[in-house]
Amino acid sequence: MRKLCFCALLMLGSASMNGQIALTMEKALEIAGVNSPDIKTSLMNLERSKLNLLAQRAALKSRFSLDLNPVTYSKNRSFDNRLSQWYTNESFSTMGTFRVVQPILWTDGSISLVNSFGWQDNKSQITSSSTNENKAFQNNLYLSLNQPLFTYNRTKMTLKELELDYENSMIAYALQQLNLERNITTSFYSVYTAQSNLLISEEALQSAEKSYEIINNKVEADLAAKDELFQAELNLSTALSSVEDARVTVENAKDQLKQRLGMPLDDDFTVITEVNVEKVHIDLDQAVQSAMTSRLELRQRQITTEQLEFQMIQTKALNEFKGDVALSIGIMGDNSAFGKIYEHPTQNPRVAISFSVPIFDWGERKARIKSQETAMKINLLQGQEEEKTIEMDVRQTYRNLENDYRQIEIARQNVKNAQLTYDLNLERYRNGDLSGMEMSQFENQLSSKKISLVQAMINYKIDLLNLRILTLYDFAANRSIMPEINMLLHK
Numbered sequence: 001m002r003k004l005c006f007c008a009l010l011m012l013g014s015a016s017m018n019g020q021i022a023l024t025m026e027k028a029l030e031i032a033g034v035n036s037p038d039i040k041t042s043l044m045n046l047e048r049s050k051l052n053l054l055a056q057r058a059a060l061k062s063r064f065s066l067d068l069n070p071v072t073y074s075k076n077r078s079f080d081n082r083l084s085q086w087y088t089n090e091s092f093s094t095m096g097t098f099r100v101v102q103p104i105l106w107t108d109g110s111i112s113l114v115n116s117f118g119w120q121d122n123k124s125q126i127t128s129s130s131t132n133e134n135k136a137f138q139n140n141l142y143l144s145l146n147q148p149l150f151t152y153n154r155t156k157m158t159l160k161e162l163e164l165d166y167e168n169s170m171i172a173y174a175l176q177q178l179n180l181e182r183n184i185t186t187s188f189y190s191v192y193t194a195q196s197n198l199l200i201s202e203e204a205l206q207s208a209e210k211s212y213e214i215i216n217n218k219v220e221a222d223l224a225a226k227d228e229l230f231q232a233e234l235n236l237s238t239a240l241s242s243v244e245d246a247r248v249t250v251e252n253a254k255d256q257l258k259q260r261l262g263m264p265l266d267d268d269f270t271v272i273t274e275v276n277v278e279k280v281h282i283d284l285d286q287a288v289q290s291a292m293t294s295r296l297e298l299r300q301r302q303i304t305t306e307q308l309e310f311q312m313i314q315t316k317a318l319n320e321f322k323g324d325v326a327l328s329i330g331i332m333g334d335n336s337a338f339g340k341i342y343e344h345p346t347q348n349p350r351v352a353i354s355f356s357v358p359i360f361d362w363g364e365r366k367a368r369i370k371s372q373e374t375a376m377k378i379n380l381l382q383g384q385e386e387e388k389t390i391e392m393d394v395r396q397t398y399r400n401l402e403n404d405y406r407q408i409e410i411a412r413q414n415v416k417n418a419q420l421t422y423d424l425n426l427e428r429y430r431n432g433d434l435s436g437m438e439m440s441q442f443e444n445q446l447s448s449k450k451i452s453l454v455q456a457m458i459n460y461k462i463d464l465l466n467l468r469i470l471t472l473y474d475f476a477a478n479r480s481i482m483p484e485i486n487m488l489l490h491k
Contacts (some may be wrong), residue, residue, distance in 0.1 A: 022269070023270065025188055028188050029180075029184055032180055032261045033260070036184075037262055038260075040262075046314070047171050048169075049170075054165060056162050059103070060103050060159070061102075062100055064099070065101075069094065071092075072093045072094070072095065074091050075091075083126075089124045091120065093118055093119065093120035093121070099112060099114045103155060105155055106153075108155045109148065110145075111144070111146075112145075113143055114143075116140040118133075119135075120135070120136065120138070137335060140330065140331075143328065149322065149323035149325060150320075152314075157310055160310070162308075164303050165270055169304060171489070173488070174296060175296055179215055180260075180406045181469070181471075185465055188273075193253075193458060194249045194253040197451055197454075198243065201242045202243055204443055205240060205243050208232075211439055212229075212236045214430055223432065235440040235443070236439070281475070284395065287394050287470075287475070289466065290472060291390050291391065291472070292390065294471065294472040297390070298386070298387070304379055305379055311372055311375075315369055318368060323354060325352055326353075329347070331348070332345065397467045398467065400463045401464060404459045407456040408457055411452045414453070415451065421445070422442045425439060467479070468481065
């Protein structure tokens, strides 16, 4: 690993000279937090939910409106049944209505203050010699109350649904941030693994070149048969092919990381990191408990349950018995002189009560209620299974971590033994006691063990991150990450 880190530093220097970006894990997460398409989509959904909630809260405040009818003119010829004669009516008016409406959240009603002011010139001609005309100002000021009865509070439910939708969007955004960290880390280490494999392949190529030079010198000195030279050439070609394959793998892994980072595919970079693994003590019971009390998906399930309960209320309101009450009281005045509009005012109280009584709906309401009850049972069952899945994921990741660390220890010893074996057999190869094919096996074995060690350490770090996301607890730092999540949700 020290050699790999040293080679990575060399690559970093080379990258700077070639115009490549030296990309660390922290920098990758920073770029992804701004440019990732998934984060942008989640953030826009969060903004949409927030604006819908703000709009609904604004709708609960007093609404002011002004309706203007500057000019209304009409001339009609009509028949009066009472007098059994025709008459002509000509009317010219101008009117404006100012209205203040205040919704009442707790009762789902509304209270309104309305003032209508206007002027009209009205003429009615019955015969050629009989004409009635009226020119007057008029004003109607009244206060009204409208209140539904025997039904659920639609205004309050709509507000609560939007609040739940906003909370759900915040949770989805936080979960997307956690998934982004997992995805970027996985892709980052995929590039790092590909780069490490490329370095190991290049080391193997250098070893194959040395072996070829050794056997070529021996053949020229008639100390070895030509078939050994042919085998050395084959080993060299194989090593070169492995290097080219590794380079293609590096470029493909880079493109996948660029896509997740939201970077242009034409940009070039090289990842730089140091993979150091220290065993982290993990308490399985604590991990499970933290997951069951902190997981955001469980809160999302609770939100779904509340939404289904609201849908049940709406379903039960189908073809329901309900009523409405409308009350209003005010004064109305009219006069040809503007200052005398209320010289002889008229009170205009109004009371209206109405009921809607369902009689028979052919079983529609009953069937829809049963359907909604089934949906709620399905959600309950899915919630129970989700809790089991969460616990299973934590337990499996815990086992994976224990196995990963054991694999690291085994891989370290394997690399050490493979290096010693390679060094000893290289000396035998130089002395002519070993064939080129046999030497190739030891070279491949060393390369394979080095790659296995790198992959084992990366597996441990990724599984440790998975456990952190599954439990929302950082066992490496021995602290909960819920405060960070709460800050993200309420920023």
